[in-house]
Amino acid sequence: MRLKDCHNFHDFRRLAEKRLPGPIFNYIDGAADDETTYQRNTDAFDGCDLVPNVLAGVKDVDMSVTVMGQKLAMPIYCSPTALQRLFHHDGELAVAAAAEKFGTMFGVSSLGTVSLAEVRKKHSNPQCYQFYFHKDRGLNKAMMQSAKEAGVEVMMLTVDSITGGNRERDLRTGFSIPFRLSLKGMAQFALKPMWGINYVTHEKFALPQLDDHVDMSAGALSIGRYFTEMLDPSMTWDDVAKMVQEWDGQFCLKGVMSVADAKRAVDIGCTGIVLSNHGGRQLDGSRAPFDQLAEIVDAVGDRIDVIMDSGVQRGTHVLKALSLGAKAVGGGRFYLYPLAAAGQAGVERALGLMRSEIERDMRLMGCKSVSELNRDNLRFRT
Template sequence: MRGRSVRSLTTVEDVRQAARRRLPRMVFDFIDGGAEDETTVRANREGFADLALKPAVLSGARTRDLSTTVAGQRLSLPVLLSPAGLLRLAHREGELGAARAAARAGTVFTLSTGSSYTIEEVAAAADGPTWFQLYLWRDRAVVSDLVERARVSGYGALVLTVDVPVVGQRERDLRNGMTLPPRPTPRNVLDVLRRPDWLRGYLGGPALTFANFTDIGRGDSATALGAFVNREMTDPAQSWDDLAWLREQWRGPLLIKGIVSGADARHAVDLGVDGVIVSNHGGRQLDGMVGAIGALAEVVDAVGGDADVVLDGGVRRGTDVAKALAIGARAVMVGRPYVYGLGAGGGTGALRVLDILRDELDRCLALMGCGGVGDLDRSHLATPVGARS
């Protein structure tokens, strides 16, 4: 889809549908799908529908302040880009386009450990703040190496993902025969050929692989490397001791992602994290669990202002952002929305998603009678949530 057409899209759902048209089904479903019956994916969205906003009249401001601060980083709007792996599947620009879009929007791009461009390549291309996401790998030497590379490259914070002790069962991928990297099969080859723009970009760019690990010597094929990454980044035996160890390795801002309980959030803060990201991995891990917005109040109440809380999961509208902030989040993260944007039109598409959310949030605040995101609190919700006001 051409850049001018992407800029004409009105909603995140419009962008999603544009991505669906441009991408092969196996790629779109890899981005769009979740684990098993996808009940957690639905819970993330339905949780927002269960919350009703309660505006005040004759109390607004001519302009609204959308800026916020998370883990010491000032943002022009309270929407960050969540880590997502192998973004070159969506578009040739991949992580490079997403990082540039975040910079233009005045927010943070979080690079996934499983990126298709290296830590160093993304740092060189980005002209805005970047954070780096990692897992508690089985081999601490791997973690130490990644942390050092992120530090040298100037990443401003670490985001530790803790909800992948094993990889969830993503059944759309199994049905579609989706592999990493994608391989043509009788089932999907015709569908791929019907998407010539995507195919040209895929074949015309660098080989799709886990770029941060190409020198580990675990096999000379992308398939062998992918098997290594999937095996080593998961560890059912990971523990709070691993978090304490990582806190010692990285002295900058540290956020923990994948928390849905107040007790876990409190423990993480007591171990020294600077931010808690309430997330269920976008419904891609454990199916049938609580929606992210449904877990937010408990976490905010348990943290009690001792760390910044961010909501990740199900955000598709500016009103969703407002509801999360009213409960007590400092900001939200979005994953699928900006990847839809990449799929629809590269970095231009990702930026369009952020512009849509900015416009919707600003309009929501005006209609709510708020002068800025800092005015939002639980009094702006008709549905009681949690204990704090």
């Protein structure tokens, strides 16, 4: 299989699986516990049908949206994810370049492998920073200041990860940073020598958002231990309110799932919320964001930008979310598999296919612009 043979999410996933060592593929592909929420995130869209209108004279389609003050040429963005240079040696730089080409937003994680400043120097499209709240308040302040100085437009505080999810696939392979692999995991790397060659012949792997502040070299600090030992499970709404004031700009909470929490986000001055269960990677058995979208939009959608991620694989998924009132949607695996498969070219192909799907589906729906999408063109099956 080659990149030109990839036509959808599942094709990219298969190509990524062929090219990545097993432990790294399973880090992207896996989720928490029995992975039921991971599956449910996408299945949730299947209970909702689109009802198109015909003869609408759709000559041109405008799929642009404005979310948290950022104008996007398409209503899906590349949600920030960790460790991207493990999947392809260009990592976040490849994603940023592809997102810029398609006029959409991308994100860099606290566990990102390229610095916020480096990405901003090379690319001017909207950038969000997925921030984790550490026990060290001084560290939090320093990292926020670095983001502000780099020119990041949107602070995106992740609030569903005060401890690590039980990702059993990683436990079986021994996946960690630095690598401390099981024998089975090491054998998987031996089967994919090209990945290893690329890994050792390109820039040394690093976590630049943390390198200046945290000693990541002592022992096997797994991703789970990073969450458990360094992040602050006692984080409260008062802590976040102070961050919102300090940032003094577009501030978004990622991982909101209840109406009550959405209302509190409004009260403390957030400009956006992302309905998300972390792609099923944290609390298995939690509700799918799409299933929560309507009631949260009804509660706060006139006062704050409501976004959703988790489970988005198709243009029709995007249209269903927009019809319920989401201002935009985020995707993670939808571009991570293409990144792993072919770097920037893979991400560009994924974004191009998604843009084509959204444009074609809007024509078939009889909608000239995103603003014409509404609940009248949806029906839910019981």
